[in-house]
Amino acid sequence: MTTRIYVPRETSAVSVGADEVALAIARESRQAGVRIELIRNGSWGASWLEPLVEVEVDGARIAYGNVAPEDIAGLFAAGLGGAHEKRLGPINEIPYLISQDRWTFWRCGLTNPLSLEDFRLHQGFKALEKALADGPTSVLETVTASGLRGRGGAGFPTGIKWQTVADTAADQKYIACNADEGDSGTFSDRLLMEGDPLGLIESMAIAGYAVGASKGYIYLRSEYPLTLRILTRALELARDGGWLGDNIQDSGFDFDIELHLGAGSYVCGEETAMLESLEGRKGIVRYKPPLPAIEGLFGKPTVVNNVVTLASVPNIVNLGGERYAGMGINRSKGTLAFQLAGNIKRGGLVEKSFGVTVRELIDEYGGGTASGRPVKAVQIGGPLGAYLPAEQLDTPLDYEAFTEIGAMIGHGGIVVFDDTADMAQQARFAMEFCAIESCGKCTPCRIGSTRGVEVIDKMIAGDRRDENYDLLVELCDTMEDASLCAMGGMTPYPVRSVLRHFAEDFASSEGK
Amino acid sequence: MTQGIDRESTSEIVREFGAKPELLVQILQTIVMRHGWIPEDRIPQLAQELNLSRADVYGVVHYYHDFRTEPPGKHIVKICQAEACQAMGSRTLTEHAHESLGAGMHETADDVTVEPVYCLGNCACAPAVMIDNKTHGRVDVARFDSLVADLREPG
Numbered sequence: 304m305t306t307r308i309y310v311p312r313e314t315s316a317v318s319v320g321a322d323e324v325a326l327a328i329a330r331e332s333r334q335a336g337v338r339i340e341l342i343r344n345g346s347w348g349a350s351w352l353e354p355l356v357e358v359e360v361d362g363a364r365i366a367y368g369n370v371a372p373e374d375i376a377g378l379f380a381a382g383l384g385g386a387h388e389k390r391l392g393p394i395n396e397i398p399y400l401i402s403q404d405r406w407t408f409w410r411c412g413l414t415n416p417l418s419l420e421d422f423r424l425h426q427g428f429k430a431l432e433k434a435l436a437d438g439p440t441s442v443l444e445t446v447t448a449s450g451l452r453g454r455g456g457a458g459f460p461t462g463i464k465w466q467t468v469a470d471t472a473a474d475q476k477y478i479a480c481n482a483d484e485g486d487s488g489t490f491s492d493r494l495l496m497e498g499d500p501l502g503l504i505e506s507m508a509i510a511g512y513a514v515g516a517s518k519g520y521i522y523l524r525s526e527y528p529l530t531l532r533i534l535t536r537a538l539e540l541a542r543d544g545g546w547l548g549d550n551i552q553d554s555g556f557d558f559d560i561e562l563h564l565g566a567g568s569y570v571c572g573e574e575t576a577m578l579e580s581l582e583g584r585k586g587i588v589r590y591k592p593p594l595p596a597i598e599g600l601f602g603k604p605t606v607v608n609n610v611v612t613l614a615s616v617p618n619i620v621n622l623g624g625e626r627y628a629g630m631g632i633n634r635s636k637g638t639l640a641f642q643l644a645g646n647i648k649r650g651g652l653v654e655k656s657f658g659v660t661v662r663e664l665i666d667e668y669g670g671g672t673a674s675g676r677p678v679k680a681v682q683i684g685g686p687l688g689a690y691l692p693a694e695q696l697d698t699p700l701d702y703e704a705f706t707e708i709g710a711m712i713g714h715g716g717i718v719v720f721d722d723t724a725d726m727a728q729q730a731r732f733a734m735e736f737c738a739i740e741s742c743g744k745c746t747p748c749r750i751g752s753t754r755g756v757e758v759i760d761k762m763i764a765g766d767r768r769d770e771n772y773d774l775l776v777e778l779c780d781t782m783e784d785a786s787l788c789a790m791g792g793m794t795p796y797p798v799r800s801v802l803r804h805f806a807e808d809f810a811s812s813e814g815k
Numbered sequence: 816m817t818q819g820i821d822r823e824s825t826s827e828i829v830r831e832f833g834a835k836p837e838l839l840v841q842i843l844q845t846i847v848m849r850h851g852w853i854p855e856d857r858i859p860q861l862a863q864e865l866n867l868s869r870a871d872v873y874g875v876v877h878y879y880h881d882f883r884t885e886p887p888g889k890h891i892v893k894i895c896q897a898e899a900c901q902a903m904g905s906r907t908l909t910e911h912a913h914e915s916l917g918a919g920m921h922e923t924a925d926d927v928t929v930e931p932v933y934c935l936g937n938c939a940c941a942p943a944v945m946i947d948n949k950t951h952g953r954v955d956v957a958r959f960d961s962l963v964a965d966l967r968e969p970g
Contacts, residue, residue, distance in 0.1 A: 315940050318952035350939035487897030490936040525844065525881055526935050528948050564844045567880035569933060583839035584871075585878040601837075643939060645902030650939030673903070682898055686933075718938065720902045732901070736933065 305338045306383050307359035311412070312343035313497045314529050315490070320371060321354040327372035328356075335379050345498020347412030348640075348652030349399050357394055360384035366391040399649065399668060404630060404656045406638045407615045408491075411498030417536050419544050422501045428546060430617035434509045435554045442513040443469060446616060448624030450636030454491075455481055455572070455609030456684065456713040456789070458702045461616075464606060467596040468514040471604040476516035478507050479581065479600055479607045482523040482530075483565050483572040486685025488716030491640040492610035494652055496523075496530045499614070500537035504547065504560060506613035509620060510606055511558040519560040520600070522577050525567055534562060569686075569740040573788045574607040576742060587742045588788045609714070611640055631657035635701045643669045645682075645718035655700075662696040665719060676721040680729070680805065684713025686736050687793035689800035690720075690729060709799065726805035727812035731759040733797040741790060748791025751782040755798065763812045772809075775802065819854040819886060820846050829864045836865040839875055843882050852883040888926040890966045892916070893945040896931045899938035904955070908942050911956050916963065927966060 310316075310325040325341060332339045349355060352368035359365075360383065367378065367389040374389055381387045391397060394412075415421045422428070434442045447462025468476055480503070484492040496503055507519045523531060538560060541547045549557045568586045570576045575589035578600050599605025615637065619627050628636045635657035641664055643650045648670035655664070661681060665671070672678055680690040689710035691698070698704055705712050720729075734755030741748045755778055762771045779795035786792040801808070820828075828845050832838040842861070846853055853876055862869045876882045894909050918924040920931050937943035940952030946962060954962070 314935075314950055315937050315952055318937050318943065318950045319940055353940065484936060485934055487934045488899045488938045489934075490938055493936040526932060526945070529950070563841060565879075566840055566844050566847075566882060567932075568878065580840055581837075583835075583837040583841075583875070585874050587878075644899040645938065645941060647939070650941075652939075686898060716899075716938070718899045718902055724902065729898070729901070732898070736897075740933070 305340050307340045307342060308383070309342045309344045309357040309359075309364065311346040311353065311355065312529070312533070313346035313353075314493060314527065315350045316346050316353040316355065317529060319353050323372045324354045324356060324370050324375065327375040331375045331379050337379060337383070339383075342415050343417075344414065345411045345416045346494060347394070347400055348408060348494055348654075349397070349649070350651035351649040352391070352651075358384045364394045366394040366397060399651070399653075403654050404638045405654050406618055406627070406630070407611060408495060408498070408640060408652065408654050409618075410502055411494060414499070416498055416500055416533060417540065419501065419540050426617075426621065427501055428505055430620040431505050431508050431512070431546070432552070434512055434620055435552070435556060439469065439513045439515070442509060442620060445620055445624040446513070449619045449627040450624075450631075450634070451612065451615055451619065451627065452635070452702070453609060454611040454615070454639065454714065455574075456486075456711070458712070461608065461612055464596050464608070465510065465514050467594070468516070468604045468606050471597050473604050475518070475601075475603045476514055477600045477603055477605040478510045478514070478516050478519035479578065479595075479605050480507055480519065480521045480613055481572065481574065481577055481607055481609045482521050483577060484524060484527075484610070484714070485569040485572045486687075486714050486716050488644040488682065488718035489642050489685060489714045490644075491642055491652055491715060493527055493530050495610055495614050495640075496527075497533050500534050501541060502617060503610060503614050504537060504541045506616045507560060508547070508551065508556075508558045509616055510608065510613060512556055514604070514606055516606065517557045517559070519558065520581055521560060521562050522565060522571070522581055523562060524565040531562075531564065538562060568742075569736075570742045570788075570790050573790065575788070577607070578605070585742070587744050588790075590787065611714075632699065632701055633657075634703060639700065639712070639715045641700070641715045641717055643717050643719070646672045646674055646721045647719045648673050657701055658699050660697050660699050661691065661717065664700075664717060665696065669719065672719060672721045674721045674723075676723065678719055679722040679724050680720045680726060682718040682720070682729075682797065683716065684711040685716050686733060687711075687789055687796055688713050688716075689796045690726065690804065691800070692804040709796065709803075711793070711796065725812050726801045726808040727759065727763050730798045730801035731756060731763070733794055734759060737790060737794040745785070745787040745791060747782045747785040748787070748794070751778055751786075751791060752794060754778060755782075755794075759798075759809075762809045765810070768809060772802065772806075819852055820850040820857060822857075822860060824850070825857050825860055826864060829861065834864060836867050839865060839867065839872065840879070843876060843879070847881055847883065852886050855884055887928040888923040890927045890947055891930060892927055892963070893930045893932040893935075895933070895935050895937075895941070895943045895945075897934040899934075900942040903941035905942040908944075908954065908956060908959060912959060915960065925967070927963070
């Protein structure tokens, strides 16, 4: 009998030894004469348990957490699936995972991401087939009815964007998938692309069919080399299987995808800068209008969507827009893949319906800080997101509720800091990061960020702290009101939140 | 690696991409991935072969962080400087790296180059470090030292 063993081939798992564990398993199975089938699955997203190994016993997948190569001999000695100090029990009984609302990430961890057969066994391409049968109008209606909004950060309604591209006449249209996941504290795009790359390919084909685009691009950041390898292989598999290319499955629909790499520029995650980069130029932000949906890549109507936005679509097509819209609260429909990061005991991906509070995520899923010290601040939405003090953690995760408190959900990254954090330094870093990454097109961002660092340094040094406080507020006003894009326009968010909630840190900061 | 890409190999990569000017970023990224850096004297050649102006190519080369115009060491150690890693002590780790390697940011000592990186997407296993294109997680000072020691094995 052959025993199936799963070891994730996903960046976080591999970063803490999953490849070495897989090697040790292969070696031990030979030595022990035990026949195994080693499957490199995606990650379930419980990053704190990585490397997380699963052994299939009588149809159940028994999980072992934080496995090291030196555990493997013992794992075999105990009998595969048997008692072991690292045994967690069946994967589908782990509370962290079973209490989630897995709409978009349901295949991540479950399947072999580079098996077309496994993908098909788990509803793969079923939504594309349904879309091709129902017609583009039906897909557009379904996506609009779902209330899905852009998960990259801006939260723009996906249905309206798709409809605009569909309604704009052109000889060529494009789907541009934004996989330039640059926000610190976020890794959901990566997890999806590594764990369910064929799912993303299917999603892009559905988008192409709905709006009349025959070509798609994935703009992947260069910081994800393993993702690049997995996606490249998945694209080959899809092409070989007749799911990309001309006349897909004899439907008459042509669609193919080109994979492009970024080159380390944060601002290329901004949609128009990304389009510039896809055209081979400096990633400099464009003026809007024209909207990319009307004049996007190479001047043609283009759907620019984040990875998670696109990947939410197949289940919307399969199960209906109303079903998706039935989850979440207010105008924040459906689920978001929250990412618990930084100083947190149980970091990882938690896909939940909107409406859950930050505190629930941090306490119930995250288990508090990794250091065991009290939470001081939580940055949500990446480097342009506000730092929330402990008293704001009961805010429900809802786009509009966050706007009300001068914060944003962004791409769903939640970065926890304990009480040793020096918030004056965090404010300084926000300005410094903007100075490093600004594309330079507009003055408030290009110059304002450098002046911001200088003013904050003066405040930390105790140089006319009150006067410089006022100056910093004024600088934030200018950047927010007059910058061309979110880079300069939202860098003030983290800065202002520090001024508002942690001003005392400017006096206690030890400087750089 | 320190030699940099020659004229012939540059032309080959340009041809691989069909000499399409809109693929300039991809062409440069391929040069860096295979040869480590982009010598400035390749810029006029790229401009000519892609039918772009030298200013266009120069601008793109100098815009993106990935496009080094100086030869790096044999090994490249990138340390994440972004918030999730900061929350887990990356500032201390960075200081330690500079001291133990004898190199500041964008500096090379004993064939090891140290560079900043702003997020490796490994934020639940912070702090994160990338060494020669492989990401490592939960890197405390001791783990950093052992990872770096592996680079310095003689031979």
